[in-house]
Amino acid sequence: xxxxxxxxxxxxxxxxxxxxxxxxxxxxxxxxxxxxxxxxxxxxxxxxxxxxxxxxxxxxxxxxxxxxxxxxxxxxxxxxxxxxxxxxxxxxxxxxxxxxxxxxxxxxxxxx
Amino acid sequence: xxxxxxxxxxxxxxxxxxxxxxxxxxxxxxxxxxxxxxxxxxxxxxxxxxxxxxxxxxxxxxxxxxxxxxxxxxxxxxxxxxxxxxxxxxxxxxxxxxxxxxxxxxxxxxxxxx
Numbered sequence: 001x002x003x004x005x006x007x008x009x010x011x012x013x014x015x016x017x018x019x020x021x022x023x024x025x026x027x028x029x030x031x032x033x034x035x036x037x038x039x040x041x042x043x044x045x046x047x048x049x050x051x052x053x054x055x056x057x058x059x060x061x062x063x064x065x066x067x068x069x070x071x072x073x074x075x076x077x078x079x080x081x082x083x084x085x086x087x088x089x090x091x092x093x094x095x096x097x098x099x100x101x102x103x104x105x106x107x108x109x110x111x112x
Numbered sequence: 113x114x115x116x117x118x119x120x121x122x123x124x125x126x127x128x129x130x131x132x133x134x135x136x137x138x139x140x141x142x143x144x145x146x147x148x149x150x151x152x153x154x155x156x157x158x159x160x161x162x163x164x165x166x167x168x169x170x171x172x173x174x175x176x177x178x179x180x181x182x183x184x185x186x187x188x189x190x191x192x193x194x195x196x197x198x199x200x201x202x203x204x205x206x207x208x209x210x211x212x213x214x215x216x217x218x219x220x221x222x223x224x225x226x
Contacts, residue, residue: 032211043202043217044155051212087154091211098162100145100204100215101171102155 004088009107012078020073020106022088027068032091035062035073037084038105044087047073083110115139118203118218125225131190133221135203137183143206144186145215146170146178148199155202161186193225 005023012018024033034049048055048062050071055062061074075082087105091098115138125131135144143162147155147170157170159178167178175197177189190197201221207213 030211034214036215043219044204044215045217046214049212049214085154098143098206098211099157099160099168099170100143100206101157102147104154 004090004103006086006088006103006106008104009109011109011111012075013111014080015077018075018078018082018108020075020086020088020108021070022072023070024088024090025069027090028092030092033062033064033068033071034089034091034100035060036087036089036102038087039081039084044102047086049091078108078110080110080112083108116203116205116216116218118201118221120221121219122222123224125193125223127194127225128192131193131223131225133188133201133203133223135186135188135205135218137186137205139205139207139216140183141205141207142183143215144180145204145206146176146186146188147202147204148172148197149202149220150199158188158201193223195225197223198225199223 035047036044037047038044048060050062063072085105085107087102117136119134145160146158149155156172158176161167161180179187203218204215206215
């Protein structure tokens, strides 16, 4: 299965942009890049996903490299509520069955 | 919020007893997943289902079995619970109309095996 690599932890100041990197050098042409985050004592929640083009939604932006071997989740203006573990995941089709496998994620700390 | 409910939310059981966790959805989604999360770790996939009676193993399936006899319910069974299965268990659902659909997660079940 294709794997993702993320830094274990990152810190950012409140109200500043945050760029969370993810490497996925073994990505296949049809694999989607998904991002989820997990707040303390909660289940993961969906953030954003994309295939080739950059994507924006109300929570974040996703910048995908042209060769698709890496991507960056962008939080435009971090708040204390954004402190969480962020997971970059490749959603891949396994002979038509779609596995959703998590890596270790990046723990984001927001500094007031 | 996506219609996904896990039960029970908390359970303490003794080593060697069978335990069944239930994941129930009201969304009619095709895919359902069971994960476990241990302190300081990410989520590890146990089993998943891609339709009624269609299931497959994940990364850590040993000691676990699953069943899906109807679309809305996905059951995770520990046939003989061990202390190493003490964990927080999460269920997730996805529409499964392609890779372009997101997953929704339940609030988790905290299982303690003593």
